[in-house]
Amino acid sequence: MIVGVHPLAGFDKLLHYQVPEGLRAHMQVGSLVRVPIVNRMHLGIVGMIGAPDNFPVSKLKNVTQLLHPFPALTPDLLSLARWMAAYYACGLDAIIETMLPASVRNGAGLKTEKQLALVRRLDVPELETLNRRAPQQAKLYAFLAQQFKPQRKSLVLSRLGITAAVSNALVKRGIIREEERRIERIAYDDDWAAGEIVAAHPPALNDEQRAASDALAASLREGKFGVSLLHGVTGSGKTEIYLHAIHDVLEAGGGVIFLVPEVALTPQTVARLRGRLNALIPHHGAVVWHSHLSDGERLDGWLALATGEKRIVVGARSAIFAPVQNLRLIVVDEEHEPAYKQDETPRYHGRDVAVMRAKLAGAHCLLGSATPSLESFFNAQNGRYRLLQLPRRIDSRKLPDIDIVDMRIEIMRTRGMTTLSRQLVGAMRDRFEKREQTILFINRRGYSSSMLCSECGHVEACEHCSIAMTYHRHDEQLRCHLCGAERPAPLRCPKCGSLKIRWRGLGTQRVEEAVRHVLPHARIERMDTDTMSRKNRFREVLAQFRSGKIDVLVGTQMIGKGLDFPNVTLVGLVDADISMHVPDFRANERTFQLLVQVAGRAGRGDRAGEVVVQTFTPQSEAIQFSRHADFAGFAAGELKMREQFLYPPYRHLIQHVFRGPNPEKLQFFAEQWARKIEQTLGDKVELRGPAPSPIEKIKDEYRYQLWYFTAQVTKVVAEIAKLRQDFAWPDDMIQVLDVDPVSLM
Numbered sequence: 001m002i003v004g005v006h007p008l009a010g011f012d013k014l015l016h017y018q019v020p021e022g023l024r025a026h027m028q029v030g031s032l033v034r035v036p037i038v039n040r041m042h043l044g045i046v047g048m049i050g051a052p053d054n055f056p057v058s059k060l061k062n063v064t065q066l067l068h069p070f071p072a073l074t075p076d077l078l079s080l081a082r083w084m085a086a087y088y089a090c091g092l093d094a095i096i097e098t099m100l101p102a103s104v105r106n107g108a109g110l111k112t113e114k115q116l117a118l119v120r121r122l123d124v125p126e127l128e129t130l131n132r133r134a135p136q137q138a139k140l141y142a143f144l145a146q147q148f149k150p151q152r153k154s155l156v157l158s159r160l161g162i163t164a165a166v167s168n169a170l171v172k173r174g175i176i177r178e179e180e181r182r183i184e185r186i187a188y189d190d191d192w193a194a195g196e197i198v199a200a201h202p203p204a205l206n207d208e209q210r211a212a213s214d215a216l217a218a219s220l221r222e223g224k225f226g227v228s229l230l231h232g233v234t235g236s237g238k239t240e241i242y243l244h245a246i247h248d249v250l251e252a253g254g255g256v257i258f259l260v261p262e263v264a265l266t267p268q269t270v271a272r273l274r275g276r277l278n279a280l281i282p283h284h285g286a287v288v289w290h291s292h293l294s295d296g297e298r299l300d301g302w303l304a305l306a307t308g309e310k311r312i313v314v315g316a317r318s319a320i321f322a323p324v325q326n327l328r329l330i331v332v333d334e335e336h337e338p339a340y341k342q343d344e345t346p347r348y349h350g351r352d353v354a355v356m357r358a359k360l361a362g363a364h365c366l367l368g369s370a371t372p373s374l375e376s377f378f379n380a381q382n383g384r385y386r387l388l389q390l391p392r393r394i395d396s397r398k399l400p401d402i403d404i405v406d407m408r409i410e411i412m413r414t415r416g417m418t419t420l421s422r423q424l425v426g427a428m429r430d431r432f433e434k435r436e437q438t439i440l441f442i443n444r445r446g447y448s449s450s451m452l453c454s455e456c457g458h459v460e461a462c463e464h465c466s467i468a469m470t471y472h473r474h475d476e477q478l479r480c481h482l483c484g485a486e487r488p489a490p491l492r493c494p495k496c497g498s499l500k501i502r503w504r505g506l507g508t509q510r511v512e513e514a515v516r517h518v519l520p521h522a523r524i525e526r527m528d529t530d531t532m533s534r535k536n537r538f539r540e541v542l543a544q545f546r547s548g549k550i551d552v553l554v555g556t557q558m559i560g561k562g563l564d565f566p567n568v569t570l571v572g573l574v575d576a577d578i579s580m581h582v583p584d585f586r587a588n589e590r591t592f593q594l595l596v597q598v599a600g601r602a603g604r605g606d607r608a609g610e611v612v613v614q615t616f617t618p619q620s621e622a623i624q625f626s627r628h629a630d631f632a633g634f635a636a637g638e639l640k641m642r643e644q645f646l647y648p649p650y651r652h653l654i655q656h657v658f659r660g661p662n663p664e665k666l667q668f669f670a671e672q673w674a675r676k677i678e679q680t681l682g683d684k685v686e687l688r689g690p691a692p693s694p695i696e697k698i699k700d701e702y703r704y705q706l707w708y709f710t711a712q713v714t715k716v717v718a719e720i721a722k723l724r725q726d727f728a729w730p731d732d733m734i735q736v737l738d739v740d741p742v743s744l745m
């Protein structure tokens with residue numbers, strides 16, 4: 001028997017080995033093996049059984065070890081790895097490394113312990129004999145006879161003060177047995193979501209939920225690949241739909257992957273899901289998968305799935321690679337979240353990979369969101385996905401009112417910059433008096449270098465690309481970082497002539513100070529990546545907020561996801577413009593998503609919620625459509641714009657970033673490369689750039705970028721990857737491809 005192995009040794013090649021007799025029985029495609037390469041041992045994944053014709057078989061070395069009797073990569077995962085390597089222009093070895101937890105890649109085995117258990121009970125004469133002849137053995141027998149389940153050997157021996165010889169003697173006589181058991185480490189035993197009430201009895205579905213659920217159940221029974229997009233407004237009960245589908249699949253013996261954007265940020269979702277799953281199907285305990293697991297915990301989870309002992313995993317992005325057996329359903333909750341995209345190699349999108357894995361496994365993929373990505377919505381519109389809708393909140397509860405505050409007027413009234421409008425301050429005071437809570441959102445900290453006129457709201461945008469231009473401080477230029485167009489930064493607003501031009505957004509700190517000023521007696525807490533760098537601080541603050549020890553929480557989007565606080569009746573968005581005017585064609589989409597999601601957080605209990613949005617451009621579509629959570633209206637307008645500029649979803653976008661210490665050299669080679677692409681692939685791709693990145697220099701390294709727009713992404717990526725290999729890059733230049741980037745920054 002010969003196998004082809006993908007070694008995990010830092011290069012991308014298939015090597016062949018002989019399989020010795022003793023390892024053949026469980027050897028299969030996807031097996032994790034140890035093989036010699038030159039003088040060292042490496043782990044590898046079996047990629048094929050057999051060898052090419054006329055292969056010089058006699059010289060092959062032997063596989064030295066088979067680590068598990070089951071494949072480490074299921075067949076669908078191995079196919080997925082190959083697809084990803086091609087689609088994301090990345091080495092197969094890097095993909096396989098991503099798919100396997102570090103502890104598995106290091107060859108760690110099962111952690112086991114020896115246990116003792118009773119085999120049979122002794123009758124009275126036997127017991128008397130034992131007592132007389134071997135009092136130590138009798139002591140052990142008496143102890144085990146009282147236990148309901150096997151006991152840890154080391155513990156029993158030390159507790160009874162006896163040696164292993166004693167237990168061995170009883171084993172030999174067939175009275176007790178000794179067994180090797182895997183040790184379970186408890187992966188998700190924490191109290192982040194303390195206070196979460198879990199209903200053991202599911203609510204009866206309403207008519208719309210019933211319709212969506214029935215449609216899904218039918219697809220699941222078919223057992224074929226398909227994708228459904230569940231578009232349900234916030235609070236419409238999407239989780240119930242997920243749970244019904246999961247229940248059906250588990251009952252039928254299938255496996256499930258449930259993806260959430262970021263486990264740490266969605267503790268309630270995870271806790272609720274686990275609670276409900278445990279109540280529904282106690283013996284199917286879910287494996288929880290997230291970045292804070294220890295290696296040992298992760299290994300346990302991985303093994304439980306790979307052996308088929310557990311059949312459901314709940315986790316962030318990388319859980320899409322869990323070795324779930326007989327995979328029938330993948331759920332991607334909040335499918336629009338950019339957090340699904342990995343921003344290091346391999347730069348994959350968890351949602352897209354989920355759809356592909358479902359396809360390879362012949363499973364159903366269920367995408368859910370209150371604000372679907374335009375990519376997914378477009379796929380639903382053109383019939384590639386099935387659209388399921390929940391247009392109403394449970395019990396027809398009203399969505400909170402969104403009040404738009406025109407900051408241009410506010411600034412005129414106060415004759416200067418103001419952070420909090422009178423309306424927002426009034427609403428905050430009112431909540432404070434009523435002992436209700438407020439959340440203030442600020443957009444991504446610090447970074448914003450587009451120009452905004454605070455008199456008329458005008459933002460300078462590129463006429464070719466319809467994205468905001470970026471201000472480059474060092475040469476006082478405005479640049480479009482898609483096409484490279486540039487012009488001097490104006491001193492006056494080009495539209496109204498005002499001198500009141502703003503370049504940056506507000507920091508969380510400044511907002512916190514402003515809140516302290518207007519509510520000196522309130523308990524205020526700030527939450528952003530600066531203050532939250534300590535791992536547990538985040539949970540701590542959330543727990544305090546939940547228990548009512550904080551009146552006002554100020555933070556970035558990171559507090560917006562999946563949080564559900566019944567006592568929060570006011571949500572303020574301090575600076576809606578920043579997200580709208582980042583230089584990205586998805587800026588409007590992100591703003592709309594943020595507004596709708598934020599509004600969905602307010603007033604969840606029986607109290608009505610209020611949302612106050614401060615903006616310099618109240619007329620913009622993202623803001624107007626979000627007032628009534630009108631997704632269809634927003635999507636129609638936005639898709640029209642995308643079509644006009646042939647932006648995704650109408651074409652794919654690939655980003656190519658060049659980095660190096662010498663800006664002239666960087667520019668030169670980037671331009672040479674662009675010329676080469678233009679000549680060879682000019683009919684399949686539209687190039688924009690190369691141009692300096694919006695942040696031109698990071699840590700003494702300059703950055704240039706080039707964009708490819710194409711309708712034939714697979715073919716174009718393959719050709720770029722090939723050309724890239726043959727191109728004479730200078731040694732000090734790094735270049736990175738990002739297929740389907742979610743951010744243009």
Ligand code: ADP
Pocket residue numbers: 203204205206209232233234235236237238239240394
């Ligand atoms: P979404 O995920 O769509 O925002 P959720 O799934 O969180 O909505 O549901 C919102 C609330 O409504 C939850 O507290 C949930 O338990 C409850 N709920 C869902 N479906 C029903 C139902 N059919 N009857 C009563 N309550 C329901």
Ligand code: ZN
Pocket residue numbers: 453454455456457458493494495496497498
């Ligand atoms: Zn102006």
Ligand code: ZN
Pocket residue numbers: 462463464465466480481482483484485
């Ligand atoms: Zn442009």
